[in-house]
Amino acid sequence: AQSVTQLGSHVSVSEGALVLLRCNYSSSVPPYLFWYVQYPNQGLQLLLKYTSAATLVKGINGFEAEFKKSETSFHLTKPSAHMSDAAEYFCAVSGSGGSNYKLTFGKGTLLTVNP
Amino acid sequence: DTGVSQNPRHKITKRGQNVTFRCDPISEHNRLYWYRQTLGQGPEFLTYFQNEAQLEKSRLLSDRFSAERPKGSFSTLEIQRTEQGDSAMYLCASSLVAGGEQFFGPGTRLTVL
Numbered sequence: 001a002q003s004v005t006q007l008g009s010h011v012s013v014s015e016g017a018l019v020l021l022r023c024n025y026s027s028s029v030p031p032y033l034f035w036y037v038q039y040p041n042q043g044l045q046l047l048l049k050y051t052s053a054a055t056l057v058k059g060i061n062g063f064e065a066e067f068k069k070s071e072t073s074f075h076l077t078k079p080s081a082h083m084s085d086a087a088e089y090f091c092a093v094s095g096s097g098g099s100n101y102k103l104t105f106g107k108g109t110l111l112t113v114n115p
Numbered sequence: 116d117t118g119v120s121q122n123p124r125h126k127i128t129k130r131g132q133n134v135t136f137r138c139d140p141i142s143e144h145n146r147l148y149w150y151r152q153t154l155g156q157g158p159e160f161l162t163y164f165q166n167e168a169q170l171e172k173s174r175l176l177s178d179r180f181s182a183e184r185p186k187g188s189f190s191t192l193e194i195q196r197t198e199q200g201d202s203a204m205y206l207c208a209s210s211l212v213a214g215g216e217q218f219f220g221p222g223t224r225l226t227v228l
Contacts, residue, residue, distance in 0.1 A: 004157075009155075032214070036219075041221075042221055042222075043119070043206060043219035043220050043221045043222055044158070044206070044208075044219040045219070046216055046217075046218075049216065051214075090157050090158070092157070094214075101146075101210075101213055101214045101217075102148065102160040102163060102171070103148075103150075103158070103160065103217065104160070105157030105158050105159070106157050107155070107156055107157050108155075108156070108157050
């Protein structure tokens with residue numbers, strides 16, 4: 001069984017400030033981990049994914065995340081927020097084996113960026 | 116590669132009516148997933164196909180829900196006797212291989228009055 005907890009349903013930062021969105025996971029098997037972004041009335045877009053290679057994963061739009069097995073965390077960061085980063089962010093986990101690879105999502109974190 | 120498309124984008128129906136949604140995956144993607152997203156929640160897995168075979172269904176998928184993927188191309192999700200609790204965004208995703216990146220469509224927003 002797998003689950004994801006995203007700490008903070010709403011995060012507000014100033015433009016140019018550090019973005020930190022927190023994600024903790026639970027998985028009975030080695031996980032694959034993902035961050036997706038969703039803009040209003042749109043589907044989800046993959047930002048980055050961890051699939052058991054490098055623990056520091058770089059994604060699109062300047063985002064990165066670090067897999068920490070000891071902390072069961074996969075927090076998303078960006079050094080400098082831009083207005084266009086305002087959106088909802090979802091952390092997700094899937095198994096790394098078997099035949100399914102269905103995604104289990106957290107409840108999401110809404111990021112607002114203030115000018 | 117035109118991405119995953121879903122139709123309709125919006126559907127308003129009355130309680131008790133049947134509705135059908137369509138998903139066209141990226142061509143040659145053999146995996147197709149359906150998820151449901153309610154307000155304030157992350158998407159929840161409903162079911163998935165490998166080619167035309169439906170390999171897993173979530174407990175969320177009651178007997179009023181049925182999904183098909185004839186010929187392993189597009190997929191349909193039908194809800195019979197809709198209830199207000201079915202109001203949600205229904206998302207479709209496809210991937211080229213098992214474990215590959217899932218590409219999501221824009222979703223179909225269902226409102227049951």
